[in-house]
Amino acid sequence: MLFPYTYVPHQMEKMQEFVDYIFFEVWCNAPTVGTFGLHLFDYKIELREVMEAFYYSDKNNADFFYGHVERIFQGFSNLNQKQIRRLKWWYCSNNNIEQLCTNHSGNHATRHSDIESKFPAIARDIRMFFVGLYDFDASAMKKKTGDIGDHYKQFVNTNDSGTCPFCGISDLLGGNHTKREAYDHYMPKTIYPFNSINFKNLVPACHHCNSSYKSSKDTAFSPKDPCGLQVRRKVFYPFSTQPYSISLQVLIRHADHEKLTTADISLSFGPPELDEQIATWKEIYSIEERYRAKLCGSDAKAWVVEVMDEWRWHEESAGADGRAPEAYLQAVARHTAKSPYTNENFLKYGFLQACKAAGTFG
Numbered sequence: 257m258l259f260p261y262t263y264v265p266h267q268m269e270k271m272q273e274f275v276d277y278i279f280f281e282v283w284c285n286a287p288t289v290g291t292f293g294l295h296l297f298d299y300k301i302e303l304r305e306v307m308e309a310f311y312y313s314d315k316n317n318a319d320f321f322y323g324h325v326e327r328i329f330q331g332f333s334n335l336n337q338k339q340i341r342r343l344k345w346w347y348c349s350n351n352n353i354e355q356l357c358t359n360h361s362g363n364h365a366t367r368h369s370d371i372e373s374k375f376p377a378i379a380r381d382i383r384m385f386f387v388g389l390y391d392f393d394a395s396a397m398k399k400k401t402g403d404i405g406d407h408y409k410q411f412v413n414t415n416d417s418g419t420c421p422f423c424g425i426s427d428l429l430g431g432n433h434t435k436r437e438a439y440d441h442y443m444p445k446t447i448y449p450f451n452s453i454n455f456k457n458l459v460p461a462c463h464h465c466n467s468s469y470k471s472s473k474d475t476a477f478s479p480k481d482p483c484g485l486q487v488r489r490k491v492f493y494p495f496s497t498q499p500y501s502i503s504l505q506v507l508i509r510h511a512d513h514e515k516l517t518t519a520d521i522s523l524s525f526g527p528p529e530l531d532e533q534i535a536t537w538k539e540i541y542s543i544e545e546r547y548r549a550k551l552c553g554s555d556a557k558a559w560v561v562e563v564m565d566e567w568r569w570h571e572e573s574a575g576a577d578g579r580a581p582e583a584y585l586q587a588v589a590r591h592t593a594k595s596p597y598t599n600e601n602f603l604k605y606g607f608l609q610a611c612k613a614a615g616t617f618g
């Protein structure tokens with residue numbers, strides 16, 4: 257991830273607050289409290305109002321919510337305290353998104369397959385409930401939580417670069433558009449159901465990053481090797497408050513930019529202390545494929561033409577002193593240092609440096 261987002265608090269976090277209450281106070285107490293009923297929500301008034309509305313409603317979404325909460329409660333009522341403790345740990349682990357991303361030693365990245373193997377009787381309902389929560393649309397709940405469109409407006413008001421931070425080469429719809437980008441479940445909800453509505457796990461991303469490349473790849477584990485094994489890995493935390501900067505060095509094999517192919521381009525990223533996060537980022541979003549394609553495309557050709565045109569203009573107007581390309585590259589370096597992710601400056605600068613080293617400019 258080229259740069260992190262700033263986290264924006266919003267009323268929608270109330271949904272997570274409700275689900276935390278349901279998990280810890282209702283389900284985890286199921287073995288000791290006896291029968292399920294609205295009285296279990298007495299200490300969370302707003303949630304009780306929602307549950308009551310769903311109880312008396314005959315709509316499908318009301319049934320979905322109330323029915324799953326009750327069924328999972330019944331499943332929990334058959335568990336012993338050791339099992340409840342394990343589920344609490346797994347739930348807390350998966351909702352600490354920062355620790356999940358940094359592969360913190362005390363954190364257990366709990367996948368649906370873990371729940372299925374240890375808790376087969378409730379795994380399916382847990383998955384259905386949490387996966388369905390993200391698209392859950394009921395007026396009784398919206399009255400308490402607001403809606404995602406309003407969250408997006410506030411989000412892009414704060415995060416207003418207009419550039420997708422996962423690739424740096426696509427724009428994001430912002431406050432002047434009537435449409436919005438989709439939210440990506442950074443830890444995919446089908447693999448990590450417990451954090452499906454945690455806003456630290458919900459990140460707007462461009463269509464290519466979200467749908468074409470990342471899709472439901474397992475962010476926290478490497479792809480399967482030929483033996484089917486996966487290893488836990490670090491990944492950038494999307495709301496990191498630790499400043500960092502990713503460097504990019506481009507090398508090209510020959511000077512003829514018109515005949516450049518993706519095989520002629522090599523890319524290296526830094527700094528070394530972020531190697532693991534960078535490797536994950538490159539794999540998830542196919543960064544190298546996309547950057548190489550970009551550097552063989554019309555934008556990169558236009559960057560070279562810009563340098564050449566400036567040079568010719570200087571030759572004609574001020575004499576051939578041979579310094580114009582260098583002066584132009586210095587201007588690009590200044591723009592890049594100031595705004596690396598505007599107009600793909602970081603790629604443009606890296607590419608033009610590579611062209612210069614290969615002799616494209618003579």
Ligand SMILES: [Zn+2]
Pocket residue numbers: 420421422423424425426461462463464465466
């Ligand atoms: Zn993107």
